Amino acid sequence: MSKKKALITGITGQDGAYLAKFLLQKGYEVIGGERQNASGNKWRLKELGIENKIQIVPFELLEENSINKEVRRGKYDEIYNLAAQSYVDKSFVSPIYTTNVNALGVIRILEALRQFSNKTKFYQASSSEMYGNNESKIQDEKTSFKPISPYAISKLHAHWMLGLYRNAYNLHCSSGILFNHESPLRSNEFVTQKIITNLIKVKFNLLPCIKLGNIYAKRDWGYSEDYIQAMWKMLQQKKPGDFVISSGNTYTVKDFVKQAAKYLGFNLSWQGKGINEKAINKNNNKLVLKIDKKFFRPNDIQSIHGNSNKAKKILKWKSKTSFEDLVKIMCDAELKKYK
Numbered sequence: 091m092s093k094k095k096a097l098i099t100g101i102t103g104q105d106g107a108y109l110a111k112f113l114l115q116k117g118y119e120v121i122g123g124e125r126q127n128a129s130g131n132k133w134r135l136k137e138l139g140i141e142n143k144i145q146i147v148p149f150e151l152l153e154e155n156s157i158n159k160e161v162r163r164g165k166y167d168e169i170y171n172l173a174a175q176s177y178v179d180k181s182f183v184s185p186i187y188t189t190n191v192n193a194l195g196v197i198r199i200l201e202a203l204r205q206f207s208n209k210t211k212f213y214q215a216s217s218s219e220m221y222g223n224n225e226s227k228i229q230d231e232k233t234s235f236k237p238i239s240p241y242a243i244s245k246l247h248a249h250w251m252l253g254l255y256r257n258a259y260n261l262h263c264s265s266g267i268l269f270n271h272e273s274p275l276r277s278n279e280f281v282t283q284k285i286i287t288n289l290i291k292v293k294f295n296l297l298p299c300i301k302l303g304n305i306y307a308k309r310d311w312g313y314s315e316d317y318i319q320a321m322w323k324m325l326q327q328k329k330p331g332d333f334v335i336s337s338g339n340t341y342t343v344k345d346f347v348k349q350a351a352k353y354l355g356f357n358l359s360w361q362g363k364g365i366n367e368k369a370i371n372k373n374n375n376k377l378v379l380k381i382d383k384k385f386f387r388p389n390d391i392q393s394i395h396g397n398s399n400k401a402k403k404i405l406k407w408k409s410k411t412s413f414e415d416l417v418k419i420m421c422d423a424e425l426k427k428y429k
């Protein structure tokens with residue numbers, strides 16, 4: 091039997107790298123789509139030892155021609171669209187660019203599939219950000235969406251277009267509504283990795299203290315390497331659909347700091363309130379953390395908590411890595427760099 095062939099857009103990102111490794115292990119031929127002005131940085135693929143096992147092709151979400159050409163040429167069994175302007179805070183600065191990449195980019199792919207490759211199975215990276223500050227305490231596939239950032243609105247646009255192409259044109263496209271997921275491959279600009287890299291710098295006296303914004307925001311954090319398996323499972327189903335992928339547990343940013351600080355040997359005492367809140371290391375009386383207005387967003391989701399029962403039932407998927415283990419995995423990977 092010939093090898094299955096998959097295209098992963100956003101292969102240089104966190105999820106793209108883990109998914110590529112996973113599909114290679116399953117015997118797939120893996121092709122990675124690279125944008126025109128790509129960072130060119132393949133450190134994640136190198137880190138996983140798969141840089142030379144993947145063919146890279148041009149694939150620019152802003153360019154219809156680039157997408158049409160590759161979809162026609164590739165004759166893919168599966169396409170995973172993980173590419174995006176993925177930063178919520180940057181989407182407030184660049185709402186038009188974000189919409190063009192995250193929403194119109196997906197329509198460009200769907201149109202290419204409809205015209206040139208309607209048997210290809212398609213996965214779209216939707217996001218829990220689409221729920222916004224929803225009144226439901228726990229969100230599942232039936233919860234209504236109330237997006238509150240340009241990023242979330244762009245993702246919802248793509249999500250709904252995908253549903254339309256699934257129903258109107260019978261394309262096999264599935265959408266994973268993924269809650270926050272992290273790993274040692276997470277970019278430093280997301281809060282979990284920022285906390286860990288900065289706490290370690292404070293520990294080794296390379297940084298005076300860590301500065302954060304809204305530490306009372308709650309997120310449902312899981313481990314990327316668990317979550318990418320759900321993407322693949324979605325495309326192995328007879329019937330495509332939308333699936334919430336989450337850990338089912340929710341913690342504040344402050345809880346994340348506490349857990350990482352404990353693991354790294356800090357003994358924190360929290361003092362003050364609001365913008366004046368800070369954390370001191372009781373072991374040496376030194377400041378470890380303070381709040382900085384700069385890191386607050388114009389709009390922020392206060393709490394998010396997913397219910398993945400549908401994925402559990404249909405995909406036989408569940409989140410395996412606990413919050414404590416996730417923090418440990420990320421801390422250990424970062425500490426290794428200092429040895």
Ligand code: NDP
Nearest residue numbers: 100102103104105125128129151173174176215217270271
């Ligand atoms: P990353 O930010 O790590 O990776 C994003 C990828 O998209 C990079 O490879 C980047 O390329 C590429 N990219 C950016 N713009 C374009 C473009 N115009 N054309 C083609 N490629 C482009 O994201 P993650 O791996 O964390 O996330 C994967 C997907 O899942 C994203 O769509 C994200 O929005 C979504 N998601 C992520 C969640 C999470 O918690 N991680 C939660 C829910 C959804 P380059 O290397 O050149 O910058």
Ligand code: GDP
Nearest residue numbers: 178279280281282302303304305307343385390
């Ligand atoms: P997001 O949920 O996809 O936006 O993931 P992030 O990791 O960027 O942010 C998670 C939460 O942490 C949000 O509510 C942010 O407002 C909050 N947060 C607090 N301080 C910071 C910070 O310094 N950087 C980032 N990225 N987020 C922060």
